[in-house]
């Protein structure tokens with residue numbers, strides 16, 4: 001405990017870096033998954049191709065990705081951009097299916113009514129399908145957030161600063177307290193992500209709380 | 214006017230081998246839905262009603278043939294523009310769950326660029342007009358009953374004041390009591406608005422009640438008969454239509470048109486509070502009790518009155534027919550009356566007299582002979598094509 005208090009500054013700065021490395025890909029991944037999911041929801045044939053290929057991305061081991069990306073991107077091995085890109089890939093892998101499922105979950109009669117009112121397909125996506133998919137997408141984002149927070153810690157193996165450092169460093173020094181601090185800090189960070197996603201989703205979906213009176 | 218000319222829709226059944234059998238959903242349909250009237254498409258499930266309706270707003274593209282609205286070929290119009298000029302109401306309303314009632318209703322006006330304030334004030338008017346409490350405007354669809362959602366669906370379809378409305382079984386998913394209310398209010402609304410309406414149902418009673426004209430379709434999307442409801446009941450063209458129209462069509466046909474001439478009997482009456490002696494002075498079996506304005510309240514069995522006539526001893530089983538009402542209502546009044554004398558009132562609800570079933574029959578025969586004279590002409594006056602009960606309610 002005293003170790004944690006003594007190192008509070010370092011913990012906070014590494015937590016900040018960790019949040020950045022896990023959070024930015026969450027946003028980027030969502031932005032990429034939205035159009036992909038939209039295509040998958042529109043085209044049954046594309047759906048199979050898109051969901052299988054994005055699903056496969058998730059099976060690439062993270063360490064391999066961290067090492068393979070620099071030559072592909074022309075970045076240095078220690079560049080945090082590698083981690084951002086890798087985590088974005090994982091987020092896309094997780095979210096494409098969620099977005100597709102969310103967009104196709106809209107009730108048939110609601111969709112029909114929207115078409116009959118003269119909504120074009122993009123306008124319908126923006127005004128009807130997307131808002132209604134928010135609860136499903138938010139659930140997917142929560143899974144992706146937790147997954148990102150845990151995968152990012154692996155990046156300490158290639159020397160990029162974040163909370164995972166406490167795990168490798170504590171292990172190397174046989175100092176369990178430091179390992180525990182790393183674990184708890186990761187957990188807390190995941191909880192914060194979860195909370196933020198839930199609050200935003202709640203704000204965007206007042207209708208889900210409207211029940212028959 | 215919506216005009217179908219030789220419209221056919223063929224579906225190619227998807228099959229693994231790629232060949233695929235063809236099925237005809239709508240077969241060479243030629244039909245006119247006149248301006249300002251309700252044309253009902255009725256037929257068994259799968260006979261192509263929905264397909265026919267959706268070809269009008271181009272949610273489905275016809276395989277061949279043309280559909281025009283007021284002389285303009287729909288295929289030549291911009292599809293979004295076409296759809297925004299057509300109100301569309303469907304079975305489960307299809308409201309947007311994430312928008313309040315008010316925002317649901319303003320959808321099309323907003324798409325058309327009407328400013329928010331104007332769209333909202335017009336939406337509030339419509340919400341009241343379809344019989345909803347204005348307080349519901351702030352609710353979400355999940356907070357409404359099925360009947361209320363359906364009303365919102367109608368208000369939403371009317372919001373941009375489209376000249377044409379397409380309605381696909383809009384009242385089928387609600388219980389019979391609510392359905393009847395919705396139908397009656399729909400007729401009242403239509404009498405004020407005079408839209409050109411294409412209305413789909415599988416329920417022949419609904420078709421006959423709502424339609425100015427009724428098109429009966431058979432499976433395969435073939436038009437079997439297009440006629441006024443009265444003629445459909447009186448003169449089905451073939452066994453299919455006869456079977457579809459139903460068994461008691463002779464009786465139901467009495468809903469159309471009033472008696473040409475009625476021979477009513479004067480009915481002696483008592484008031485509430487009349488003594489037993491007064492009642493027996495009027496009659497020995499059943500005596501009719503009326504209120505202060507002369508409105509019939511119910512029958513009293515003379516023997517059952519102990520001291521005086523109270524509301525408790527009134528028999529209320531009998532229906533009351535109107536002098537301008539249908540023969541069906543007259544016959545029903547006679548059949549439902551405990552005295553066998555059917556109560557007939559004027560349009561203000563005041564007692565005019567009574568009639569026995571045996572006296573209604575000649576009126577029915579007289580009218581049939583009158584109708585017989587026009588059989589085959591194919592034309593019918595609008596007023597007589599309407600069920601008489603609604604005629605008075607409108």
Ligand SMILES: Nc1ncnc2c1ncn2[C@@H]1O[C@H](COP(=O)(O)OP(=O)(O)O)[C@@H](O)[C@H]1O
Nearest residue numbers: 224226237238257258259260261262263264265
């Ligand atoms: N997308 C489609 N593909 C193939 N067949 C269809 C399709 N839509 C409807 N059908 C067929 O066309 C016929 C008419 O359908 P529909 O217009 O929905 O009937 P209704 O509304 O009268 O019940 C049915 O036999 C139905 O199976």
Ligand SMILES: [Mg+2]
Nearest residue numbers: 262263264381
């Ligand atoms: Mg149908």
